[in-house]
Amino acid sequence: MRPVLIYLGWGWFFIVLQVSLFAFLPLGEARPDLLFFLILLMGVEFGTLGGAILVFFLGYLLDLVSSAFFGLNSLLALLFFFGVSWISHRVDSRDLPFWAAALAVFSVVEILFFWFWPWVLNPGTELPPGLFSALALRTLGNLVFGLPILKLLYRVESWRGKESAPQL
């Protein structure tokens, strides 16, 4: 099956889980960004223009069903995808430390965006308390859920006989 359909299926599955099952778990800021685990994998394994278009579509879909700032998820998804794709050609990107570092960086960037974007738009706005706890919780949530999920995704990838990233 074409990788684009497989990733589209995974993306749809993760978005549905994120806005239903995970929305009901009392995790607060530790709620993981499931779609971005897939985007990390796609950045490594499917770093093509087709992959970028699919990532944009999935981010846009997440924006439509769940987003405080419309367009934020599609923008973050693309930036994360291109960042991972660029770094993956320079370091060993199929390893646990890379995944952990990528997830931690993403969590920090995402939370900082949510906290500071209203302030950028309106500098008079007071910053709400709890930035550091939000940073810690989101990073922890993404690591605790992200690493096993990525491991599972890679196992599925190897199960369908994929050796290396397809090149456009």
Added chain:
Amino acid sequence: MWKIWDFIKERRKLFGGIILLAWSFSLFTAGETPRLSPGPLAKVPIALVSYPQRAITYSLNGLAGIGWSYFLLVGVEAENQKLKQTLLELEANKFLCRETGAENARLKTLLHYSLANTYTVIPAQIIGQSQNGGYLSLTLNQGEGAGLRAGLPVATSQGLVGRVSEVGFREAKVILLTDRNSAVPILMEKTRSQGIARGTGDGKLEIRYLSRLEDIAVGDLALTSGLEGIYPKGIRVGVVQDVRRKNYGLFQEIWAEPSVDLSRLEEVLVILSEETK
């Protein structure tokens, strides 16, 4: 000409990436302006997500209901006693209310006041929720087909919940009152002074622009003022929890608890219009 085409073709990932990034950035910056309902093309993918979302949410609610019904039995005896006590108090109040009601009817007749304003509402169930850094939203199981549109107020019998921000075929997204993007014009029930209730993102409301001279106390009720034209006048918004008056500045600092327990919502009412029946 061909050289330019070859140049672009060789670097299609770069150029494609720049176009996609520019597009998503324009979506993001445009998102700060008041949003319109997504177009027909966007409604199909929303529906593809909302149907399984609905199925999972209903299943989870069903399972949670079975579990809760066991635990709730444990507290039934104590609750029964409490309800009996409440009933006695309500019976006492009923006599007072009957007299007040009769007086109200007489005064209305005197003022040629026809009938109380009522709202046309649509009940909706919550099928999803989202929380991101203090930005909170709900997904409802009613959409365009039921007459919903962006901007409509959402409430329960206890008070205001938020407003509809996006609408699909059979689902709608609601920005909660406590979301950091939310601001509701309010009127203090006791003093009739007007201010703005802003969401803090952590389940509370901050009431702004109330003069230091106003006599606001813990327990005071804030109602919608109806000034902005989005929320009808008189819906409960929150109850004052904390008041601070500094030695300087024009306004006092007030924090309030929403009248509705937003963490335990299952059904809400979308207010379609304010009509006289």
